[in-house]
Amino acid sequence: MNWENYVQKVVPYVAGEQPKDQNVIKLNTNENPYSPAQGVAEVIRNFDCEILRKYPDPNVSALVDILAQYHGLDNNQVFVGVGSDDVLAMSFLTFFHSEKPILFPDITYSFYDVWADLYRIPYECQTLDENFCIKIEDYKKENGGIVLANPNAPTGVMAEVSVLEEIIAANRDSVVIIDEAYVDFGGASCVSLIEKYDNLLVVQTFSKSRSLAGMRIGYAMGSSKLIQYLNDVKFSFNSYTMNTLTIVAGVASMMDEAYFRENIAKVVATRERTKLELAKLGFTFGDSKTNFIFATHKTVPAQEIFEALRKNKIYVRYWNKPRIANYLRISIGTDEEMDKMLTFLATFLKQK
């Protein structure tokens, strides 16, 4: 016998590549092409490093308070973690502690089944319809919890809040998590439903719309009861997950609403323009409300386009998986980056 018998063996999630080559046009991990708010740079530059000798505030109060205020919630309705992945993983561990399967779509954020496997949570994937939309009735069966990304990833498709409310209302006996990582780019948030449904947890992130993927800040909002349970598990895992610099940087980002709006408006404008150009080139795609476009070409296989782009140092995301193997997920970069990609695609597709 050997110690390896006692090891938890898992198949890890594979994140989009982070190339060291600075010349790569990186449209593969849904990063924001613009800098974080100027105030973030200022608080970091002026940070007094002496205080790093002390542990951070375990309650992350400064950031919790400003988020609560921003979203019109009490500060006992907000939980902050190391990116929304940390928040979601901890939420799975906390709320999906049932023998019944949790439900999520067959095509969605590919971390959901990884977390379920890690924590041995039974799950059942529900098939999206041919337009990648959820079917409400799929989420009206017995379950141990529900998680829905809205807008969904990697499809970019959004469900109306009324559709989600119907699902939340039909499942008062389990927790429904709405993962709104991309909601700021034009989606409608379920935050407004929190007061009405104590089984609703809404998760958002600073990684996309706030240009802070490198800082790792995500958060959950819900009834004070849900947040209390989440805090109990967090404090059973690691009292101090958010470091002191991250807390001040997050607060600084929240202080600059004008920049936040401007940044989003730029990404959205580029996205809409890119949609028109991609359509001209023979691509089809849903009406993405995110910072990426999930596109398929009418004649040329996605994998072929993916490899050609990659060879030319333009990275997009491709999954060789059922139902989506003919799609590319293209993050929205700067106008200049998108133009380079579109120019390359025009030339490449003409040769086909």
Added chain:
Amino acid sequence: MNWENYVQKVVPYVAGEQPKDQNVIKLNTNENPYSPAQGVAEVIRNFDCEILRKYPDPNVSALVDILAQYHGLDNNQVFVGVGSDDVLAMSFLTFFHSEKPILFPDITYSFYDVWADLYRIPYECQTLDENFCIKIEDYKKENGGIVLANPNAPTGVMAEVSVLEEIIAANRDSVVIIDEAYVDFGGASCVSLIEKYDNLLVVQTFSKSRSLAGMRIGYAMGSSKLIQYLNDVKFSFNSYTMNTLTIVAGVASMMDEAYFRENIAKVVATRERTKLELAKLGFTFGDSKTNFIFATHKTVPAQEIFEALRKNKIYVRYWNKPRIANYLRISIGTDEEMDKMLTFLATFLKQK
């Protein structure tokens, strides 16, 4: 029925208090009284915040490489996490996946049973002897893993490496974790045993000896096989746990060996002087090799001293728990802070 039925309910760990009052003499969380290395402040001040829009390096290569080099290991033998709590919790989840109980002392870091409960790992506490030392034979029974803090917390007592080697050698069928959070203050590390035992995982931290509690950096060292399993679980939880600023700050700290040695020498000198003074005041304690002293008074109950100190804005740590309810854990602060505490204690104890 209600969603609360499916909630994982836990009793969280309670960390030492982080008072907002800056006038408190804070000797309750084993923080280092001195600043981090100057280089840390420099890299933070000069950090280019534009790169925060991108995800961090998921492999934390820069920090892993410098730690491997420092400890004479390969870079596939080092794993970095959000403080040693994160590293230890993830190690419990990864390596203690057995039906057999894991073993650890009855008096030790109070997070071990919290993690075991959280991940439903069976455990059996082994009673330390009357000097708070481990008894080797306790760790030669069937088990699903072993975790030992060395030096131990909150006692400060150190086991010889030869004692630990006997335990590691006797348990080749399970993983033995040696938690060396305090080893830099005069303990002997088990890192030298890594090449010999592929079931040994050694965990260290930047929080104490490197004055970076506020930055959250811990790491594990072991056979490449152990580290691979740990990475698989980490990548199943959250690809990006270490933010970009933390990585550069950690590297900067590692670059200044002279400051690191000087900082430790100061803490150790203050500790040894404090021991002499506490003994004069009627305290007894083990020969701590850490940055704290675990002391009991020959006549005055610990709780009474704890409360008197607290009333005078001197915070130390006290646990109302079996066997240690008459002890105080006093972190080593600056000479000035220790003098203030000693002066207060002298006056207070004279009145008894």
